[in-house]
Amino acid sequence: MLAYLLLIINIFLVLLNTVFCSVMICLTAVIKLVLPFKALKFYATKLANVMMWLWATLNLKILSLSNHVEWDIQGGDSLHKDGWYLMISNHISWADIVVLCSVFKDKIPMPKFFLKYQLLYVPFIGMSCWALDMPFMRRYSRGYLIRHPEKRGQDLETTRRSCTKFKHIPTTVVNYVEGTRFTTEKQKHQTEYNYLLPPKSGGIAYTLAAMGELFENVVDVTLAYPENQETPFKDMLMGKMERIVVHIDVLPVDERVRGDYFNDKPYKRQFQKWLANIWAQKDQRLKVVYQRTDD
Template identity: 35%
Template sequence: MFPKLKFLLGIINSLLYASITVFFGIAVLIGGLLVWIIPSKRWRHCATRQVLKIPLGWMSLVNVVIQWNSRHRWDIQGPMTALHPNRWYVLIANHQSWIDILVLGFVFNRHIPLLKFFMKKELLWTLPFAGLACWLLDYPFVSRHSRSAIRKNPELKYRDIQAVKKACQKIKEHPATLVNFVEGSRFSEEKRLKQHSPYHHLLKPKAGGTAIVIHELADHLAGIINVTLQYHTQHKPITFWKFSCNDFEKISIHYEYLPITHDLIGDYYEDRRFRKHFQSWLNILWKRKDQH
């Protein structure tokens, strides 16, 4: 495609994505605020179920734009028939780009419940429009402290753990898919070298958050969805602009459904034997993921 046509396509797609997002974002704000003022717990629960359908509509329209642009550039492999839109899941994935969120929505929208991400509390004031919309949709917000801050004040680690547990209790109210990018950061070659990662295309996985979620939601979870994302493009990492310009060769998504077995449920921070086992299990998944 000629550069000028790519640029024009990027402008058109960016405007479409922005328009769709603003429209549905306003709908979430209005619906969420109405739910918030409903006094009856029963009616509030029913109304929340309807509001949670709004982001599914947002993703459906976004998917129409994506499909129109790049329908032949997707390689999706996985057992979609094993999934259900009214069950709870934990989705773990490698993290390549901000586009990962759109890609996961494109693949899984309406096949599994609404994707929910652990979000930093800072987003409530740094991105007030998006942050408030996510808060009204009961996205889990947590404070994330650096290792140096935790070393200075070990109490912060306990607060983080309790915040995750509290968020999980809230998620039990409606079916959801809790997404965890377990590397904790978007991949870059510089980060890989800095942390001496044993993998060629991945950062080291962090097991704690996923272990807590599985433990807290064990009686609700239908399973784990393990996703591997790969972008075939000359520009790495792929940006939103490059994605909007259709400036990529192919996007590969391979996923598998994993059952929740008893050996994956335990107290990660108090049971040393379980912690080692869970880390080993996750490292094996990551080694396999690195070979895709």
């Protein structure tokens, strides 16, 4: 009964926090639309980012009151708030967004996520993410693109437009390269990894093509909830979250990630191999984490 009471209380508090911060962010967006000077628009953008930082900080406070979490955070000591970063991460649950924002809110610029276009219509969340200049992506199947070739390259153009707005203020762009949340059912349909889904290189390539010259580093994050593997977000809201593992690798932006992914086939193969190697190491790291839990 206590767990379900915490669930109701935490949902209410998180929703209240989300609505308040979303409204404030949307007000800054209106200000940006009507302000005539670029300098004032710049400060309005910074204010919106501060409100996102406040959202992450309050969420962490709310959830810390009901969860006694053992945080296992490794790496990331060289990061700073005045840089531009491309962050890649495995994706397990809605809890990932809360964790990433909580861990990195004081280390680097507030993360900006690539979102599915459908999320634009979620009350408060969609509008606030739009106000924060987060890219909303339309994903088309191979069959759809064959029937509608005019849609090819639209995601790249959307990414370029969004990333243009990031060039004037330090930004962290987050890409969940698996393209969807991990589940054991989805994992059954592939044999490459034990704890991950195969990475999709196109999303990172879009971002690098749009603003690769700005990124100081690629921040590779490995997330795990060893004692709460099945329903981490629900467990977090019910006060049952026990341990959160966050492993951070800071990778250079070098010749392995610089190139024309869409027209240079040798580079494309090299890039895919680079990403596959990162994912293989991540899978091995997760194996160690989960074996420790089983023992």
